[in-house]
Amino acid sequence: MHNSIQHDHRSSKATFWLILTTVFWGGSFIFNKIGFREIPPVTFLFYRFALATLLMGVLCLPRLKRFNRRTFRTGLIVGLALAATNLSFVLGVSGTSVSRAGFLNNLFVLLIPLLCFAFWRERLDRLSAVGLVLALAGLWLLARGGVDGFNKGDLLSTLCALFIALHIISVSKLLRDEDIYLLSFVQFATVTVVGGTLDLLFPSPPLSVTWVSIGSLIYCAIFPTVICFTLQNTYQRYTTPTKAGLIYTMDPVWSMLGGTLLLGERLTTEEWTGCALIFAAVVLPLSVKRLRERQLGLDYRAEGAAAD
Template sequence: MNEFSVKLDSETRRATPWLILTTFLWGGSFVFNKIGFREIPPVTFLFLRFLLAAVMMALVCLPRLKKINRDIVRRGAMVGIALTAANLSFVIGVSGTSATRAGFLNNLFVLVVPLLCYLIWRDKVDRLTFAGLCLAVSGIIALAAGGGFSRGDIFSTICALFIALHIISVSKVLRSNDDVYLITLFQFITVTILGGLLVLILPQPEFHMGPVSAGALFYCALFPTVICFTVQNTFQRFTTPTRASLIYTLDPVWSMLGGFALLGERLGVWEALGCVLIFSSVVMPLTVKLVAERRALRLYLNQERQTEEAEASGS
């Protein structure tokens, strides 16, 4: 194994546990959002979460604030609009369905990304992704058969669309030399401003924030927001997009376990089948692509080794 492959494997091993940690923290956000919603209205929770996250991120960015310019603000705001749509549909969805169902439906974003790229830029959708989409539709039908498809389920599915749009906007709007910390800060500020406007425009019931809901709010602001964004931006570049996407499919597993342990959620037979189909729709194509990537890498390394041996024998 040459120096290139050793470096690649070591970087991947370094990144993998950190990316798994992000899935654990994000999966927990489904549970803690539902706990927070017991006392705080969902839209108000969204506003307070990102207000707190923006303050935390501003403290992290103190040494970088002098680098702020109009371009950073503009592009951070553009991506922040997509992030607002994703999180607004997220809180509405989670408030109207179980953490387990919301987790699996949100995870459909992995399939929505290539579908949107096809619709907008005519990028080719391979057979594996198409098969995954068919499995996902079957899973949604099974979920509906197991207790209907509620307003929360609809918004959780819509959330997958907006998560995909946010991912695409990040790849299209941001540049490789951007300061990701400042961009992230202005994403959070944009969500805070838009969330605050929604709180003012939409009628919000009065609420009382007790210690439990305050703790849930702090968790959601710090761990799946500030920490997850920072860790993903830091470590995702050390692995392949396919491997990262496969790791992120753990999100609904953690939300399911958290809903089972902390919220007492249980799945019926049809619901369980639907979740399995949706999970398979994401994991199946990604696993096959990961195997193909590793095979291509081995082929490249074998060809390189044979070339080196031929050059050595010729000399």
Template sequence: MSNGVSAVSSPSSGKVLFYLILTTFFWGGSFLFTKIGVREVPPPFFVLLRFSLAAVLMGLLCLPRLARLDRQTVRRGTIVGLALGVTNLTFVVGVQGTSISRAGVINNLFVLFIPLIARTVWKDRIGRINIAGIGLASLGIALLASGGGEGFNRGDMISTLCAFFIAIHIITVSKVLKDEDVWLVSLVQFCVVALMGAVTVLLVPTPSFSLGLTSLGTIIYCAIFPTVVCFTLQNRYQRYVTPTQAGLIYTLDPVWSLLAGFVVLGERLAPREWYGCGLIFLAVLIPLGVRFVIERRLVVRYLQR
């Protein structure tokens, strides 16, 4: 296989699917726990504490590998970490300012931002299906804006900005990282994000707060599950599926955040908000579905040769 993983060592497709879906479950849970946590802890402090704990945990896991940590891994991990840091800082502020139901759907717009960025920077062709997706997403955002409550509020806007930075992070990973040890890269990333959180805390005035059991629990959850565990599962199992298949699986993220918002927080959306979220979801799902069908056809043609 081209990725250097032998067929003998490859896990079953069912196992791969299970762990990638589990990853989306933990990521979806991060919306709920972050929303609860930032009620007590200012967003920059939340990022600082979450990624400081994640860095310590990943450092313990990486103890046998630390001797292989070289300047190149630090440099490349820092570049990727800067993108991850901006992503998480905008994520917590966005979740604080809107419902997790809306934030989860809006964050998935990263799928559409990736071809737009590739077009702007590398002059890649966007494609008609992506243009259609962008049009659907725009209509969905318009419905959210007129759906009641505050319309398309500040939290929604920052969540959209977060989706853009998610796309930047994904592109940065694919362009910058080569054959580095993914565990060590993750460790460097977490350290960089924690440092960015500390700098933000120093530069941005934040109100005083007390760290209660609830907020401490949310930080521990977010440090362990959607950070250390999810990065490990993603790095371990995503290599066995195509990017399109992974994208389709990751569209489950907003499903979990919608369920969590409905069941735990009692969030309710107005009809237009549901339609808007549905259109944004379709805007992401349709291009991924078309790419998946095209990939399957190419595989069938290749096998029939």
């Protein structure tokens, strides 16, 4: 009984903190969009991760004695996937509305089982297949409903979902017993180097920034980067992957609300329908899987519970 209560408490605590990460991630769409008004997307990416690397480096000072070649190699590989994710993210958000970008990015939930089936022949269940069909219908409606159709920003946001899936898979396949904080530090540093290199190769005009864009940059470096990575790596182990996936589907909801209320974005009826279908494509399969888990009494990951 005591263990059951303790596990329920951990699961509830994990749920709270993971929901908070979705708020921060949803906010990143808004603040990136605001920052891009004065700072070009790739330059914004470079400064964001340079600051995040500095902050994570300070957090990692007591852990540096654990740093080894394997941590560096693993961090570099998954860091390149993270760099592709964030590069496609900033370029996508800069070219479309944050509402559309949020729902398109969330397609990563469906792409993970599809990629696992394609490369490792892991079973693709019927629920995921139904979700893919719904998602394709949603993409078709988004293409019809937008002023510019399915534009370059939408394409890059969809590509971002692919890179998010690849990053998650690479972490799950490569991560063993490395220190999560040190691994995050190497990942952030890798994105910084990639962003800085691209910024040097394709220099932007001299910047004239205000405190609004500086504040946006600070927010994106601290909350959806350093804090979200730390919270996710700390608490996701205390819940099931399905429940975590359901929680993360809240990301585009926050970005849509922010885009509507703060940026004044407006979607057509077809765009709303397309976003709703994409949202349903992700939520419905996860909801059915989650219902099955609850029937089996699975509210937390046994390995996570045992790890504390």
